[in-house]
């Protein structure tokens with residue numbers, strides 16, 4: 001397994017948010033984490049990369065338990081994270097944003113260069129020197145993914161990449177994610193949009209109020225409209 | 235005409251050190267969000283070490299090498315400080331960060347005297363820049379010309395460093411969002427350490443380059459840090475260009491201010507700073523900040539009025555305190571009066587800090603103004619004591635009204651820097667305006683009237699006023715005004731959304747706190763029989779902060795306990811050691827790192843833990859500093 005999460009519990013201050021979350025991602029797989037607003041998708045991702053201070057449980061990445069390690073070490077091991085809020089460095093140009101994400105080549109992961117990323121996201125190539133603060137939402141979404149890919153991750157956590165994007169940009173995003181998959185990057189993508197998830201994912205988990213309540217292939221999910229209707233708003 | 239040109243060039247030359255120190259402060263703040271009060275101390279150590287090295291090493295190479303080695307050595311000291319102390323408090327509320335670095339400053343002040351002695355040291359002249367250049371009959375030291383050229387060169391190097399290197403890109407990224415930088419695999423710890431090293435290097439270089447111009451002495455840290463605060467408030471914290479422009483502006487204002495108001499040249503700088511604050515509260519080149527981390531919120535206990543049992547206990551404590559004259563001697567009574575006055579001073583700051591969320595680093599200004607108010611009335615107008623006591627604090631009130639108006643335009647670290655700068659301005663006026671204030675000699679012979687002259691009577695008077703003030707401020711916490719003030723503290727935006735005029739509420743609180751401090755100062759003048767500039771000095775402001783901190787910022791009346799414990803300890807300590815600043819500074823650092831909730835906060839926490847037997851590792855109690863974020 002590429003990534004195994006077991007018994008993950010997280011708190012924000014006194015509030016208990018995640019309850020015994022568990023899921024798995026295979027080598028080269030694209031797995032969707034589906035759930036409504038506030039279900040705990042972002043918290044799950046943030047907990048995996050160590051951005052939530054109060055968490056417990058086991059997080060095995062490539063066979064090693066990373067749950068006690070600091071964020072930057074987890075990321076340097078090849079576990080990339082793309083935050084939902086994008087968090088572009090607004091004062092830095094596109095190229096400088098990419099520079100922040102740059103990490104050395106990794107033997108077991110595809111190697112990304114600026115040029116390769118500019119062909120994956122042609123829009124970015126046209127605005128290399130534009131400050132991040134003066135880009136559209138869709139362009140920022142591309143930049144935040146490209147920035148994480150500069151770290152040559154072998155697995156990427158993508159938090160709601162389609163959120164707030166126009167259908168045309170969403171199409172580009174699907175293309176890009178499929179290219180990443182083809183290159184060999186494993187991906188966990190959080191989504192509320194089942195149609196989007198269906199286009200890219202091999203399997204899906206559903207999270208509801210901090211608990212995993214379904215796990216299976218996309219076909220298995222389609223066979224259970226009751227679950228789909230109970231936990232996802234379409 | 236030539237004279238003015240030379241004056242202008244002198245100003246430009248003075249700007250060099252100021253710019254170096256201010257840019258270092260800005261760079262450190264940008265990434266770590268810590269306003270490093272100890273920056274002046276690093277500047278001073280840089281000057282001392284450079285003095286020693288340039289004395290030992292001979293020749294041109296020895297001199298310039300000595301300067302650079304001194305700055306590098308101080309940078310290494312800075313790295314140690316960062317790794318040992320600052321790493322523990324990056325997530326602490328900003329008040330604690332300010333205090334911890336201030337504690338460091340105090341320690342350094344005693345240490346340099348211990349190592350280099352108390353006398354001014356006059357350093358070597360720079361080889362190759364010993365002479366002066368004649369400019370239409372006026373002399374310009376060639377070293378000044380060197381400094382004038384140096385500043386833009388340093389500015390250019392910094393620009394290249396930040397724009398053209400990977401390190402610079404990472405620093406700029408971290409300035410905006412340090413967690414995201416970590417989430418991209420960058421080790422924040424080393425980034426912070428390297429930034430701190432660069433900032434400290436710049437400060438130390440500024441100090442080292444000063445030695446051919448000025449004597450090295452053990453008070454140069456406070457002088458520079460206050461000027462640097464003025465510079466970053468005008469230029470905008472975090473902006474290097476802003477530091478450059480404001481350093482030049484402030485230096486020129488000083489250079490020409492001397493000509494216009496020879497006695498109180500600082501007024502001119504103050505006027506410009508006030509103007510900038512009104513037009514651009516975040517400085518000429520600064521950016522408005524998102525509301526910063528607050529002074530700690532209520533993580534221990536929600537506030538509530540005292541129960542009737544607690545009221546009885548407080549009353550009993552007061553009665554017991556009132557029996558002191560029955561068995562104590564005159565010395566103990568004088569100490570008792572001083573402690574009671576400290577209580578007044580501490581609760582006044584506590585009101586501003588804990589209830590209003592406004593941590594003033596210059597509260598002594600209003601205490602001292604109250605004292606001077608009494609002295610003016612008693613000595614010049616010859617009014618009776620009771621009238622002086624009632625009217626004297628009005629000077630504190632007026633000072634608080636003027637400075638408070640500007641100070642509440644800002645919040646967080648800006649507020650802290652600004653209040654400190656204001657206090658220093660008041661101090662300079664008291665110190666420089668000899669014809670009115672007596673300058674360093676102070677005003678003597680402010681003796682109490684016969685009804686209050688005996689130590690026991692004066693003690694009862696002080697105790698009574700302290701009790702009244704504490705009760706009044708406490709009542710105010712639970713009044714509608716108090717609720718409104720707490721609302722502005724907890725969420726400025728939300729409070730304004732429900733129709734509270736936050737600025738005017740905060741201003742009122744500032745004036746109340748300043749007036750109350752003035753009452754303490756008025757009593758203090760009579761207790762000592764004299765008034766000196768020290769009565770509004772920085773160390774007194776810091777005393778007040780420590781008293782509040784020691785009692786617990788998050789409590790309603792912890793300051794009372796904090797003041798009693800601290801003042802008693804302090805009086806004892808001063809009688810025991812010459813190194814009281816070293817001990818005090820170490821003590822402040824210790825409280826911040828080990829007991830961030832203060833005495834009363836600790837007691838409440840223990841009591842609560844016993845009461846509820848809270849679950850082990852309960853998130854609220856497990857990590858006191860982190861959870862206070």
Ligand SMILES: Nc1ncnc2c1ncn2[C@@H]1O[C@H](COP(=O)(O)OP(=O)(O)OP(=O)(O)O)[C@@H](O)[C@H]1O
Pocket residue numbers: 012015017035036037038039040041042043044084192
């Ligand atoms: N910083 C925080 N402090 C306290 N509670 C938080 C914080 N962030 C999120 N929460 C709470 O945690 C729960 C899960 O939030 P999370 O952001 O993980 O949901 P999500 O599934 O990503 O939702 P969305 O689809 O809206 O992004 C929510 O109830 C939210 O209110």
Ligand SMILES: [Mg+2]
Pocket residue numbers: 041042043084159160
């Ligand atoms: Mg989310």
